[in-house]
Amino acid sequence: MKGQLVNIFRFKLFIYTMLALPGLYMFYPILSHNPIFLADPAKYLLEYFGKTATLLFIFVLSLSPMRVIMPNFKIIASISRYRRMFGVSVFVYIVFHLIFYLIYEGIFSQIVENLKTPFILSGVFAFFILFILASTSTDWAVKQIGYSRWKCIHRLAYLAALLIFYHQALQEKNGIVQTIYFFAPLAILEFLRVGKYVLKKSFNKY
Amino acid sequence: MLINIKNNWELPESMVTSESVYRSRRTFLKSLGYGLGGIVFSPSYLNGANIGFSTELNPLYVLKELDLTPYNLITSYNNFFEFSTDKEGPKKLANKGWNSEPWMIEVRGLVRNPIKMDVNDLIKKIGGIEQRVYRMRCVEAWSMVIPWNGFPLSKLIKLVDPTADAKFVKFTSFIDPGQAPRQRRRNIHWPYVEGLTLSEAANELTFMGTGLYGRAMPNQNGAPIRLVVPWKYGFKSIKSIVKIDFVSKAPINTWQALQPREYGFFANVNPNVSHPRWSQATERIIGGGFFESRKETLMFNGYEKEVGHLYYGVDLRKFY
Numbered sequence: 001m002k003g004q005l006v007n008i009f010r011f012k013l014f015i016y017t018m019l020a021l022p023g024l025y026m027f028y029p030i031l032s033h034n035p036i037f038l039a040d041p042a043k044y045l046l047e048y049f050g051k052t053a054t055l056l057f058i059f060v061l062s063l064s065p066m067r068v069i070m071p072n073f074k075i076i077a078s079i080s081r082y083r084r085m086f087g088v089s090v091f092v093y094i095v096f097h098l099i100f101y102l103i104y105e106g107i108f109s110q111i112v113e114n115l116k117t118p119f120i121l122s123g124v125f126a127f128f129i130l131f132i133l134a135s136t137s138t139d140w141a142v143k144q145i146g147y148s149r150w151k152c153i154h155r156l157a158y159l160a161a162l163l164i165f166y167h168q169a170l171q172e173k174n175g176i177v178q179t180i181y182f183f184a185p186l187a188i189l190e191f192l193r194v195g196k197y198v199l200k201k202s203f204n205k206y
Numbered sequence: 207m208l209i210n211i212k213n214n215w216e217l218p219e220s221m222v223t224s225e226s227v228y229r230s231r232r233t234f235l236k237s238l239g240y241g242l243g244g245i246v247f248s249p250s251y252l253n254g255a256n257i258g259f260s261t262e263l264n265p266l267y268v269l270k271e272l273d274l275t276p277y278n279l280i281t282s283y284n285n286f287f288e289f290s291t292d293k294e295g296p297k298k299l300a301n302k303g304w305n306s307e308p309w310m311i312e313v314r315g316l317v318r319n320p321i322k323m324d325v326n327d328l329i330k331k332i333g334g335i336e337q338r339v340y341r342m343r344c345v346e347a348w349s350m351v352i353p354w355n356g357f358p359l360s361k362l363i364k365l366v367d368p369t370a371d372a373k374f375v376k377f378t379s380f381i382d383p384g385q386a387p388r389q390r391r392r393n394i395h396w397p398y399v400e401g402l403t404l405s406e407a408a409n410e411l412t413f414m415g416t417g418l419y420g421r422a423m424p425n426q427n428g429a430p431i432r433l434v435v436p437w438k439y440g441f442k443s444i445k446s447i448v449k450i451d452f453v454s455k456a457p458i459n460t461w462q463a464l465q466p467r468e469y470g471f472f473a474n475v476n477p478n479v480s481h482p483r484w485s486q487a488t489e490r491i492i493g494g495g496f497f498e499s500r501k502e503t504l505m506f507n508g509y510e511k512e513v514g515h516l517y518y519g520v521d522l523r524k525f526y
């Protein structure tokens with residue numbers, strides 16, 4: 001029992017470290033004098049954290065379809081236990097995205113002006129959803145709300161995914177290839193999950 | 207849409223020697239006090255399409271009050287969609303075997319003396335190159351200050367002698383899907399095309415760049431010869447030109463064809479007309495640092511004196 005606890009603790013530490021790494025990686029372009037970073041540091045980090053948060057978010061959303069499709073895959077089951085922690089780190093990274101956006105834009109009136117564009121608006125809506133999800137992610141909050149209602153609220157994540165897809169796609173200058181690369185794995189996994197569900201149902205009939 | 211242009215805007219017959227330009231140049235000169243300090247280029251860098259040509263700094267085009275953008279950033283932070291849509295991509299991918307030398311350039315269409323020759327021969331024929339420091343404002347709301355080498359396009363126009371029917375100049379870039387990976391995708395109709403009205407092309411500011419910082423033009427910046435139109439957004443300054451056509455109708459430039467609501471034919475720098483996704487009222491200064499605040503964007507990128515007269519009576523909101 002004691003040994004098991006230590007293992008879990010190690011695993012947790014491991015996950016914390018993994019989640020912090022993208023944040024620490026932010027210092028790499030600074031130290032390596034990457035000219036793209038030096039050209040416009042705020043813009044570089046704005047884009048970096050937009051991508052990082054989105055990839056992490058897509059990974060979190062992929063966990064439940066992966067669990068359905070591959071129920072015997074142990075690693076996914078263990079990682080899934082820390083799903084809420086992953087979710088909270090998505091929010092932390094998107095806070096960085098927002099901070100660097102504010103530095104990049106710099107001028108208050110311009111920030112207000114930009115709120116009118118569908119591009120920024122979709123980002124802001126997605127941000128609010130992530131905020132709601134992150135702030136209801138403590139054990140205490142889950143207990144207060146009740147698990148079923150909590151689950152219902154957290155379905156908002158799928159709306160956030162759609163908003164982020166839209167936000168990222170709008171930002172691309174030519175086509176939406178990058179956005180499709182980002183979201184394709186999630187789309188495929190959800191498709192397989194639904195496929196499996198439908199198959200199971202039709203088998204159960206007979 | 208473009209057909210309307212002629213109705214709304216009479217093309218000035220000749221503007222090269224217009225008096226207002228002449229006068230503004232003189233005041234410009236005076237305010238500079240002929241100061242050339244700061245930039246001295248080492249001739250040892252002269253190679254490629256600058257071979258054997260001395261490049262004196264033209265005292266009319268010095269921006270003393272502004273800091274030059276470092277060479278490293280100008281040649282690393284590039285938009286060159288033939289190679290990559292990332293800023294860092296062109297530097298890597300345009301130097302992996304793509305050959306910008308030797309390079310033939312053809313000037314043809316409604317001209318009396320069409321030419322087709324190597325770029326170096328063309329420079330010789332034009333009578334050499336000079337240096338000019340220009341602001342560069344990208345449509346993505348960032349800006350640089352770049353010391354170009356090259357020659358004014360007006361010299362080339364005199365050489366080929368356009369006929370009275372020539373109203374527009376169409377520039378065409380290279381096509382080489384083997385070396386330019388993005389040209390293998392078909393979401394942009396390659397080759398890249400740009401256009402100017404004849405009077406814009408003949409303006410003293412309009413420049414054919416063959417190098418920067420006294421060195422030959424790096425591949426990722428549009429070697430060996432490119433357009434530089436400093437009062438328009440950067441995408442108008444087409445890179446790696448192979449063909450220049452003098453034509454009677456406005457060509458559809460690549461970005462206008464892709465997104466007509468975002469990018470027009472004129473694409474003059476204009477702080478009053480926003481891009482659908484961001485304001486154009488201010489700009490980020492490349493190399494400015496983390497907390498460097500934005501700078502106000504100037505009408506025609508600060509070249510209103512030199513080019514404002516080209517657009518008298520033109521509704522710049524409609525013709526963005």
Ligand code: HEM
Nearest residue numbers: 047050051053054094098101120123124126127164168171
């Ligand atoms: C708080 C509100 C938000 C604002 C004001 C905002 C603003 C921006 C801006 C200005 C850009 C850069 C566009 C460009 O490079 O031209 C951007 C890009 C991006 N944003 Fe957001 N955003 C917000 C929320 C979000 C959220 C919640 C996500 C996802 C979790 C997200 C994901 C992205 C992604 C993936 C990119 C593309 C980065 C790249 O590939 O360069 N954003 N956002």
